[in-house]
Amino acid sequence: MTKDYSVFLPPRNAGAPIQRQPTVLETLGWQPFFSQQVSADELSRTPPVRIVEIHRSALHVVGDNVDRTIVPIEGAAVGDWIMLNPERPGASRILARKSLIKRRAPGTDRRLQLIAANIETIFVVSSCNQDFNIARLERYIAIAFEADIAPVIVLTKSDLVDETDNYLAKAQAISDLVPVVALDARGDEPKTKLGPWCKPGQTVAFLGSSGVGKSTLTNALAGSDAIATQPIREDDAKGRHTTTRRQLHLIPGGCVVLDTPGMRELQLTDAALGIDTVFADLHALASHCRFKDCQHVSEPGCAVLEAIELGDIEEARLTRWRKLKAEEAFNNTSLAERRSKDKEFGKMVRRIKKAKFDQGDAS
Ligand SMILES: Nc1nc2c(ncn2[C@@H]2O[C@H](COP(=O)(O)OP(=O)(O)OP(=O)(O)O)[C@@H](O)[C@H]2O)c(=O)[nH]1
Ligand SMILES: [Zn+2]
The missing domain is CATH 3.40.50.300 (P-loop containing nucleotide triphosphate hydrolases)
Known part of the structure; x- marks a missing residue:
């Protein structure tokens, strides 16, 4: 048998857009990025579906011939692709994401x-x-x-x-x-x-x-x-229509x-890289400041202030960069504080339990 070299030749309609209709899954956003994560076997046992809505006690998922609600899945977000486990939907696998938007909960619970x-x-x-x-x-x-x-x-x-x-x-x-x-x-x-x-x-x-x-x-x-x-x-949790x-x-x-x-x-949290990407020019300049922790306020040898002096950079832009970094730092600190408080609280609970146990009261 001879090898079929025709696959190496350009298709007869080279340059023309793909004529076929996208599949249902493709319309929903299914791409090679996701299919590459799945074996043929997994694909046949657990169909891919996309989470289109998250309610308190249910997920709404849509796929090829699928449009239903299932029990919540730990760590799932709207837009996620999951491999729907027909027997145990809650154990469905969440595929690796192309992107993810997070935010900090408003109020004191952050x-x-x-x-x-x-x-x-x-x-x-x-x-x-x-x-x-x-x-x-x-x-x-x-x-x-x-x-x-x-x-x-x-x-x-x-x-x-x-x-x-x-x-x-x-x-x-x-x-x-x-x-x-x-x-x-x-x-x-x-x-x-x-x-x-x-x-x-x-x-x-x-x-x-x-x-x-x-x-x-x-x-x-x-x-x-x-x-x-x-x-x-x-229906909300109380059975009312909302x-x-x-x-x-x-x-x-x-x-x-x-x-x-x-x-x-949305709040700005854990976005240091994002901020530095927006202000890439300032970020790059800052690496030339004499002091590593330069705040670009009045430090000698500050490359950022020098650029402002030369008129290469607008002072208002530096101010906005600082403000955005401060906002982000503030939001992050609150979480760090919360985490350490949680840890302290956990330690305290364990100490109290241990003390009680040592006193012979294990309740
Ligand atoms: N003339 C004009 N009016 C616009 C344009 N875009 C939006 N509007 C009007 O602005 C008003 C608000 O538009 P929406 O699309 O509801 O704004 P939104 O961003 O979705 O607002 P939220 O739902 O509150 O977040 C509507 O009356 C629109 O008709 C535009 O380009 N030109
Ligand atoms: Zn500086």
């Missing part, structure tokens, strides 16, 4: 919560008006970088200003790594301008303040009003949009 997994693009949304705030954009971009997600800045309400050049220039100055798009979120513009990041099988999310146009953008991508604004009714937003939107012929409640109140 545990880390998993917000969303396997997002590929974060659209950091701001409008071209009083909401436009460089520091806020930088903050969201740091969160995206930290989570291994590519950020894209989207400036909405371009129709409400005379010209967008000023906003575009300011947003573009944030980082060479972040593309910037200005548009009217209503109508057809989002489909064309956000198209490159919204192909079938890709998962995206919108981050930004209330009212900047996140739902409007989702609707525009979907080509209908119904999807993003459609409330769903579900209205929540859908967390995962499948755009017909397009991408997956993740919109979890936690995403709307």
Whole structure:
């Protein structure tokens, strides 16, 4: 038998896009990154499904011919791919993630919560008006970088200003790594301008303040009003009906949009790398400061202050970098403190138990 060398030849329709329709799983975001983690045997025994919603006592999963709720799985996040164990759904395997967004629980309980997994693009949304705030954009971009997600800045309400050049220039100055798009979120513009990041099988999310146009953008991508604004009714723990937003939107012929409640109140935590990526130029300069722990305030031999003196770097940018680092450090310290307090508490409990035991009271 001769070897079939035709596989080495370019296909006859080389250059043309793949003509076949994406499979159901591919539409949901299934990619080689995930299939490579699974053996044929595991695939046949436990079908892959994606977590599209997390409720207090159930997970909603969707796959090829699967659309059901299962018991919660420890450590699972919206957007996760799991290999659904038909006999024991709670023991289903969570596949390694492409990305993960975490946040710290609000209030005094500052545990880390998993917000969303396997997002590929974060659209950091701001409008071209009083909401436009460089520091806020930088903050969201740091969160995206930290989570291994590519950020894209989207400036909405371009129709409400005379010209967008000023906003575009300011947003573009944030980082060479972040593309910037200005548009009217209503109508057809989002489909064309956000198209490159919204192909079938890709998962995206919108981050930004209330009212900047996140739902409007989702609707525009979907080509209908119904999807993003459609409330769903579900029973809460007390059996009442509550209205929540859908967390995962499948755009017909397009991408997956993740919109979890936690995403709307993200804090900056454990994001040192993300911050340094946004301020890569300052971070690089700082390595040339004379003192390793230079705060770039008034230290002699400070390379950052020197660059400001020379006009290479804007002083306001240094101030924002410092503020963001301080915010992050503050959030992290609280967790460290909490951890050490937990440890202390555990030690105390053990000491008391031991003392009781030593006294002959083992209860
Ligand atoms: N003129 C104009 N109006 C817009 C644009 N984008 C959004 N809007 C309007 O701004 C309002 C708020 O838009 P939403 O899409 O609800 O904002 P959101 O970011 O989803 O807000 P939250 O749900 O509170 O987080 C709506 O009345 C939109 O019609 C835009 O590009 N141009
Ligand atoms: Zn310095």
